[in-house]
Amino acid sequence: MTSIGILETGLPPTDLAARFGRYDAMVRRMLGDRYRYRTYTARSGELPTRPEDHDAYLVTGSSAGAYEALPWIPPLEAFIRSAQGRARMVGLCFGHQIMAQALGGRVEKSDKGWGLGLHRYAVTRAEPWMAGDAGDAARDLAVAASHQDQVVVAPDGATVLAASGFTPHAALLYAGGQALSFQFHPEFERGMAEALVELRRPHLPDGAADRMLASLAAPSDAPRVAGWIRAFLDRP
Secondary structure (H helix, E strand, C coil), X not given: CCEEEEECXXXXXXXXXXXXXXXXXXXXHHHCCCCEEEEECHHHCCCCCCHHHCXXXXXXXXXXXXXXXXXXXXXXXXXXXXXXXXEEEEEXXXXXXXXXXXXXXXXXXXXXXXXXXXXXXXXXXXXXXXXXXXXXXXXXXXXXXXXXXXXXXXXXXXXEEEECCCCXXXXXXCCCCCEEEECCCCCCCHXXXXXXHHHHHHHCXXXXXXXXXXXXXXXXXXXXXXXXXXXXXXXX
């Protein structure tokens, strides 16, 4: 059974952990019981002793900025660099940003503001493990997002797998093909995404929150992305 170390870098805000679970629980629900999991509270400085402790790692979302001077961020970046090529890695939202930054990219708070609700992306490259997408790279992808920060420069050798006008680096496959990250949230259920829009409502332009909530009524491709992640982790 494949062993996954979940590097938990944050907690859902306000009462959302009680309502929807912590980020590690969301990851376990998304990927299912075919894996053996252990959670490390990376936000408190807890990390695996060595990359070989698990077959793969998943770096969760967080309210922190990858560029912030927080004491736990440099050790996490060092671990990501040490694990590159020695274990498979997947990053979600903040995990996407910190992986890109650790491996040579750049992350900034975007002047485009909050990306919330269901966002649509173009699939710009279809890898063999993206089941059902071979030869169909133009098929759009719609998944809930919740972020202000963005990867503005991808690391050398990284390939953009999905992009939009709002988020040009929405999904990255890193050099060597053993690390993958997404700016959006395939682990979020609709209620969680809606709650985050309501939480940010006071900081959004008039009418924006209602439009974002309405967008979440459309079908989500989160299960499709979860399938990609499982296929990526399960490759020989």
